[in-house]
Amino acid sequence: MKNQDIDKLLRDHFNKLDIQPSTDIWKKIETELDEQKVISINKKTTRLKVIGTAAAILVGIGIVSLVLQRQSANRPYHIKYADRKMDREMNTPPKATSKVEPLPIERQVQLSVRPVNKGNQRENSSANAIETNMKVVAIQTSQAFERLKMGKQQPLMVVVDTQTQVAHVLEYIPIKPLIENPDEENSMMASTGTNSQTVVTKVLNVLSKTINQGNSAEVQFSNDDEGSLQIDILNSLVKNKKRKRKK
Amino acid sequence: MENVSIDSIWKKCLHGDRKAQYHLYQLFSKKMYVVCLRYANDSLEAEDILQIGFVKVFTKSHLFSDHGSLEGWIRKIMVNTAIEVQRKNKISYVEPLENEIAHQRTHHTEGDHLHYKDLITLIHQLPIGYLTVFNLYAIEGYTHKEIAEMLRISEGNSKSQLSRARQWLQTRLLKIEALTL
Numbered sequence: 001m002k003n004q005d006i007d008k009l010l011r012d013h014f015n016k017l018d019i020q021p022s023t024d025i026w027k028k029i030e031t032e033l034d035e036q037k038v039i040s041i042n043k044k045t046t047r048l049k050v051i052g053t054a055a056a057i058l059v060g061i062g063i064v065s066l067v068l069q070r071q072s073a074n075r076p077y078h079i080k081y082a083d084r085k086m087d088r089e090m091n092t093p094p095k096a097t098s099k100v101e102p103l104p105i106e107r108q109v110q111l112s113v114r115p116v117n118k119g120n121q122r123e124n125s126s127a128n129a130i131e132t133n134m135k136v137v138a139i140q141t142s143q144a145f146e147r148l149k150m151g152k153q154q155p156l157m158v159v160v161d162t163q164t165q166v167a168h169v170l171e172y173i174p175i176k177p178l179i180e181n182p183d184e185e186n187s188m189m190a191s192t193g194t195n196s197q198t199v200v201t202k203v204l205n206v207l208s209k210t211i212n213q214g215n216s217a218e219v220q221f222s223n224d225d226e227g228s229l230q231i232d233i234l235n236s237l238v239k240n241k242k243r244k245r246k247k
Numbered sequence: 248m249e250n251v252s253i254d255s256i257w258k259k260c261l262h263g264d265r266k267a268q269y270h271l272y273q274l275f276s277k278k279m280y281v282v283c284l285r286y287a288n289d290s291l292e293a294e295d296i297l298q299i300g301f302v303k304v305f306t307k308s309h310l311f312s313d314h315g316s317l318e319g320w321i322r323k324i325m326v327n328t329a330i331e332v333q334r335k336n337k338i339s340y341v342e343p344l345e346n347e348i349a350h351q352r353t354h355h356t357e358g359d360h361l362h363y364k365d366l367i368t369l370i371h372q373l374p375i376g377y378l379t380v381f382n383l384y385a386i387e388g389y390t391h392k393e394i395a396e397m398l399r400i401s402e403g404n405s406k407s408q409l410s411r412a413r414q415w416l417q418t419r420l421l422k423i424e425a426l427t428l
Contacts, residue, residue, distance in 0.1 A: 006413050006420070007385035013366055014281055014386060021280040025298050026272055030265070032302045037263070 196223045204229075257317060261308050268305055275318065276301075279325050285370060285382050286329035300328040326387060330397060333375065369419050377412035384409050 197205075204221035212218060224230045253274070259267030280297050287293035303324050311320050370378060379398065383389045384405075389397070391405045398405070 002417065003413050006416055009420070010416070011386050014285060017281045018277055019280055019284065021276055021294055021297055025294055026269065028298050029272065029301050033268070033305055036306055
């Protein structure tokens with residue numbers, strides 16, 4: 001078959017060919033291989049960079065959270081310590097050789113000192129600075145703990161002086177909240193507090209009284225700053241005052 | 248014995264050993280250059296195909312599984328690269344019109360290889376479509392089905408191109424034989 005002869009002829013001829021390509025081809029190949037190497041290394045390093053920065057961020061977050069935890073744990077530490085310690089002391093028979101160290105009194109605890117008398121009522125008065133008027137009355141340890149037992153609900157602290165083995169009872173005022181009891185706040189809104197009355201409002205108030213016979217005045221009328229009529233709803237279940245204005 | 252040395256060279260190539268890569272290139276470049284010459288329009292294009300092909304060989308060396316001949320694998324890469332380059336140059340493998348047959352491509356073959364010059368010249372005179380199919384079928388040994396897939400043509404197209412190539416070569420070879428006699 002001539003077809004196959006042709007094929008074979010050319011095939012044989014090509015196999016025998018021995019032609020050398022130009023010498024600079026290898027240099028071109030080498031250059032391109034080097035470029036490819038750089039690209040793959042770059043990919044690896046960018047990957048590493050991404051993983052590295054992610055790890056660093058996580059470690060940073062961990063450290064910050066640890067620090068914050070420690071800070072928050074430090075604050076009520078001394079008060080808790082006092083209460084815990086006192087509980088233990090009270091359960092065990094009080095010994096004169098109790099090794100209670102003076103508790104750290106920090107600025108957050110405001111102490112006011114009152115003479116310790118049995119039967120006295122403890123009241124929360126205005127707080128004094130720690131530096132002023134630190135009177136402590138010496139008292140026997142057992143009596144001090146008795147006091148504590150009785151007034152457990154009250155903010156008391158027992159400090160035993162290790163040198164003289166004398167127990168002192170201190171009353172401390174708990175931290176005043178920044179905001180008064182939110183349920184009771186009724187002065188949040190800017191208002192003068194006093195309501196002015198005019199003829200119209202007086203008449204309306206009389207009307208509401210007669211309608212709500214016997215009940216405490218739940219609906220009252222008054223005039224606000226600008227003189228508009230206003231309805232005050234007292235004793236409402238809703239915390240926010242509703243103000244309806246009529247002109 | 249030669250196989251052992253090729254194996255050891257190839258293993259080094261897998262790790263990117265530049266010396267081993269150069270050694271491999273020296274072993275195969277001549278043969279592969281001829282392969283490229285068969286497919287290309289001229290020797291410049293053949294060099295391009297050779298360069299691209301070898302870069303592929305070294306960057307994709309991990310893809311060669313150990314069974315089968317390394318030379319065959321490298322050759323396949325060269326052939327595929329050649330077809331890619333042709334596709335880039337927008338060579339269509341549809342049957343050429345009459346005027347395309349007259350188109351003569353230039354060649355820059357070396358002066359030293361005068362005894363090969365005729366064949367290479369001859370080959371390069373074939374329309375590229377015929378030439379590619381002829382190469383793939385007659386030299387590489389692909390089936391028409393495989394050729395159709397590689398060149399994205401129909402099997403019938405492949406067959407007709409092959410027969411045309413053969414006819415063309417036949418007439419030319421007879422002339423050459425007549426000349427050399």
